[in-house]
Amino acid sequence: MLKLALFFLVVSLVAGLFGFGGISSVAAGMAKILFFIGIVLFVVFLVLALIAGSAVLK
Incomplete structure (x- = not known):
């Protein structure tokens, strides 16, 4: 996605x-x-990864 944004820039x-x-x-x-x-x-995937990571540690 960011590569495409850079291309358009x-x-x-x-x-x-x-x-x-x-x-x-x-x-x-x-x-x-x-x-x-x-x-x-x-940001969405970072929050999901943090939530999933904390669920695995419990």
């Missing part, structure tokens, strides 16, 4: 460099959305 930077403002803003928006989805998934 690079596409946005290259498009902005060449003057394609619309494509650049859409790609930057997608990169931002995918980044935050990746962070939320990371």
